[in-house]
Amino acid sequence: MVLSYLLGCFIDHFIQNEKIKIMIAILSGVVSLVIVYFIYKMVTEPIICDPVHIPSNNQTICDPVHQPSSGENYNIHVLNELNVDQSTVKNSLEECIQNLKL
Numbered sequence: 001m002v003l004s005y006l007l008g009c010f011i012d013h014f015i016q017n018e019k020i021k022i023m024i025a026i027l028s029g030v031v032s033l034v035i036v037y038f039i040y041k042m043v044t045e046p047i048i049c050d051p052v053h054i055p056s057n058n059q060t061i062c063d064p065v066h067q068p069s070s071g072e073n074y075n076i077h078v079l080n081e082l083n084v085d086q087s088t089v090k091n092s093l094e095e096c097i098q099n100l101k102l
Contacts, residue, residue, distance in 0.1 A: 015021055 011024060
């Protein structure tokens with residue numbers, strides 16, 4: 001906040017052309033919007049739960065490392081092509097979701 005104020009005072013004092021000041025203000029506004037957009041996207045992106053077992057307290061937690069690409073439906077039907085026990089995976093996912101609600 002202080003740095004922003006000092007930079008604004010510096011620009012106001014050393015740049016006399018009003019058009020250049022307006023362009024700097026517009027550019028800083030656009031950069032601020034881009035930064036806010038990226039922060040919003042990072043916070044609102046859906047996360048697929050990767051169940052991780054912690055032996056020290058015998059607890060399973062969700063490790064949010066996998067993010068789905070757009071357009072795919074990430075549910076139990078995605079596992080049809082894999083050679084895994086679907087009921088175990090489904091139970092683990094449900095346990096993971098329950099842990100997230102706590």
